[in-house]
Amino acid sequence: xxxxxxxxxxxxxxxTILAGCGGKGExxxxxxAGDSGAENGAVQTETVQAEKTKLTFLxxxxxxxxxxxxxxxxxxxxxxxxxIEIEYQECGYGDDFETKLNTGFASGTAPDIINFTMxxxxxxxxxxxxxxxxxxxxxxxxxxxxxxxxxxxGSVGDSLYGIAVFPDxxxxxxxxxxxxxxxLNPAAPPANWEELLEYHKKLVKKDGxxxxxxxxxxxTSGTNMQHYLSVFIEENGVKNLVDEESHQxxxxxxxxxxxxxxxxxxxxxxxIRWDSNNSDQNPFASGLAAMTLGNMTDFHNWNQGAVxxxxxxxxxxxxxxxxxFCGMGFMFMSGETPHKDEAWRFIEFIASPDxxxxxxxxxxxxxxxxxxxxxxxxxxxxxxxxxxxSINCGTGSPKVAYANxxxxxVNDAMERVMYGxxxxxxxxxxxxxxxxxxIDNQ
Amino acid sequence: xxxxxxxxxIWAVGMSLASFVMLIPVIMxxxxxxxxxEEIKSPVFRLFPASxxxxxxxxxMSNGIWPVYFRNSLMITGAxxxxxxxxxxxxxxxxxxxxxxxxxxxxxxxxxxxMMPPQVTMxxxxxxxxxxxxxxxxxxxxxxxxxxxxxxxxxxxxLVSGSYGVFLCKQFYENFPRSLDEAAMIDGAGKWRTxxxxxxxxxxxxxxxxxxxxxxxxxxxxxxxxxMTNSETMKTVQLAxxxxxxxxxxxxxxxxxxxxxVALPMFVLFLCAQKYFIQGIVTSGLx
Numbered sequence: 001x002x003x004x005x006x007x008x009x010x011x012x013x014x015x016t017i018l019a020g021c022g023g024k025g026e027x028x029x030x031x032x033a034g035d036s037g038a039e040n041g042a043v044q045t046e047t048v049q050a051e052k053t054k055l056t057f058l059x060x061x062x063x064x065x066x067x068x069x070x071x072x073x074x075x076x077x078x079x080x081x082x083x084i085e086i087e088y089q090e091c092g093y094g095d096d097f098e099t100k101l102n103t104g105f106a107s108g109t110a111p112d113i114i115n116f117t118m119x120x121x122x123x124x125x126x127x128x129x130x131x132x133x134x135x136x137x138x139x140x141x142x143x144x145x146x147x148x149x150x151x152x153x154g155s156v157g158d159s160l161y162g163i164a165v166f167p168d169x170x171x172x173x174x175x176x177x178x179x180x181x182x183x184l185n186p187a188a189p190p191a192n193w194e195e196l197l198e199y200h201k202k203l204v205k206k207d208g209x210x211x212x213x214x215x216x217x218x219x220t221s222g223t224n225m226q227h228y229l230s231v232f233i234e235e236n237g238v239k240n241l242v243d244e245e246s247h248q249x250x251x252x253x254x255x256x257x258x259x260x261x262x263x264x265x266x267x268x269x270x271x272i273r274w275d276s277n278n279s280d281q282n283p284f285a286s287g288l289a290a291m292t293l294g295n296m297t298d299f300h301n302w303n304q305g306a307v308x309x310x311x312x313x314x315x316x317x318x319x320x321x322x323x324x325f326c327g328m329g330f331m332f333m334s335g336e337t338p339h340k341d342e343a344w345r346f347i348e349f350i351a352s353p354d355x356x357x358x359x360x361x362x363x364x365x366x367x368x369x370x371x372x373x374x375x376x377x378x379x380x381x382x383x384x385x386x387x388x389x390s391i392n393c394g395t396g397s398p399k400v401a402y403a404n405x406x407x408x409x410v411n412d413a414m415e416r417v418m419y420g421x422x423x424x425x426x427x428x429x430x431x432x433x434x435x436x437x438x439i440d441n442q
Numbered sequence: 443x444x445x446x447x448x449x450x451x452i453w454a455v456g457m458s459l460a461s462f463v464m465l466i467p468v469i470m471x472x473x474x475x476x477x478x479x480e481e482i483k484s485p486v487f488r489l490f491p492a493s494x495x496x497x498x499x500x501x502x503m504s505n506g507i508w509p510v511y512f513r514n515s516l517m518i519t520g521a522x523x524x525x526x527x528x529x530x531x532x533x534x535x536x537x538x539x540x541x542x543x544x545x546x547x548x549x550x551x552x553x554x555x556x557m558m559p560p561q562v563t564m565x566x567x568x569x570x571x572x573x574x575x576x577x578x579x580x581x582x583x584x585x586x587x588x589x590x591x592x593x594x595x596x597x598x599x600x601l602v603s604g605s606y607g608v609f610l611c612k613q614f615y616e617n618f619p620r621s622l623d624e625a626a627m628i629d630g631a632g633k634w635r636t637x638x639x640x641x642x643x644x645x646x647x648x649x650x651x652x653x654x655x656x657x658x659x660x661x662x663x664x665x666x667x668x669x670m671t672n673s674e675t676m677k678t679v680q681l682a683x684x685x686x687x688x689x690x691x692x693x694x695x696x697x698x699x700x701x702x703x704v705a706l707p708m709f710v711l712f713l714c715a716q717k718y719f720i721q722g723i724v725t726s727g728l729x
Binding site (some may be wrong): 056058061062063064087089091092093097098099103106107108109279280281297298301 | 473483487504564565568569572588591665668669672673684685687688689690691
């Protein structure tokens, strides 16, 4: 008996200390848990809290400005919906977020509402991790007012899975000063391929064989090469790099090859080589390129740097049609949540005109409702119309489970094209074969 | 004599160079923490900043609630080190000094744990923590709540055990003379008393070594806190470092400033335990 006392005491001490560790750092997001009402009596408060539905909301990214927005949006929603409690969570971009989500779904503890990228739909929709929103959208007043393309981007097949919140279009940005120096009208940026090539040639400056200034700044390597090719193949009438519905590889169709040949022609006329993995290398930022594709953050950053006050936005180019690449952040409902109605209420709130406008005012995010279009354009007539237009004609990453393989194959192919290792047709055929192999393995 | 001195000089120069190579990342981290983003982005690399300024440190610490992140990391590391030292040394003592049925097979299973990558055990461990009975709103069968997810206990418990620590302690205790156990037995001490009064007080070197290794691994752990925590107030310092990584790029200057501060406690700990650490490596045969 005596022999048992020591280990028992040790075990008891350990259990006591660990139980003490069971507490959490601070009362979690106390402000977000809704004001259960100091005015109400204690009993009443208990009753309200007992009836509250608890939702967890996980958003991608950790930027303080966006966090402040989300926290205030959650607080505003809770004030109007006292029967709901929301636990706000956030996690950084990339593998971290995927790991967090994978663990949650694997263990049955996935968040009820998820703010994540369009690319995630390719893998998570087929697994049933994102709920189909058709049933809710059918009764949603806002659907007819919502930007049609944003709804298309949030759909897989004919079913809606994500409600768009953060658009990220690639916009044609140009340097007005370099345009003027080259005798081009700074108020008339290129509108089609022919003009782009013509302007590019006029803007290229060489010192012997060295290009010291380029017209259209396109990267020659890196993981964003596929964005550039996507823009041009879509302008040339191709749906995307692959057909999401039929899983047909489209990156080596004659139109896609023609687009790659056009990019190669631009490169041959004179470009400054840079790696798209490192946006800081983009010659546009230092005034060594007169045009490039960038997003709104790039525009903002460049406008504070060496080319400050000299840059402007242009509408997406038109060849067979007008197109650009447009990434998008969505609100998704977990396919596993038992609180679908409550989760939809939050998503609907976030997609409301008031919240959209607040996002514009606080974060500069473009509102994607037709009813807000005029007001938005009036705020900054020079740029906002172009941004809206770019989102409206934008197509994002193909929503397929093998999207990463598509990106890798196309990036490699375009690098070979840009460095003259392979001609566009052969390089894109190689990429298509790699993608097809991946599709066959699915 | 001359030759010996020459060899010594060559050795010293060689080791100094090797040390410098090892220090390059630390030097780079410190220098970057003093630079502006313009200097970092500049195509021309310069090791030294244009001017030494601690503004990045101030800016980095103004983002988020760093005292809470540091407190969380300290508590988790402290608890994990304390309990792992206790349990690992007891287990190591048992394997080294007690003969009991199934000891060999148990030790074999324990060693298998060394070969298991943490990614394999992460999900099962997470499930055990999430389904922990009577915790976090869970019923006796472990359902209905979140268990130990987002709690200190959930972060600490899985880190307390460890094949490596048990193995290290076993190796260390096997070097103790058998006569110590015999003398204790003659004096009437039982196994627990022998462990607590003879073995434990003579284990400073191994405990310091193990404690240091554990502290560094828990302090630097990223994946487990990432999976187990979901609120700002439970974040550890490693998780907090990701706040400088945004969708528009990485704020390298602030991230490096925060990284310097995050690395500092482990640096100080290593300096304090350096003497015992080397002893522990020598006596346990650790390489």
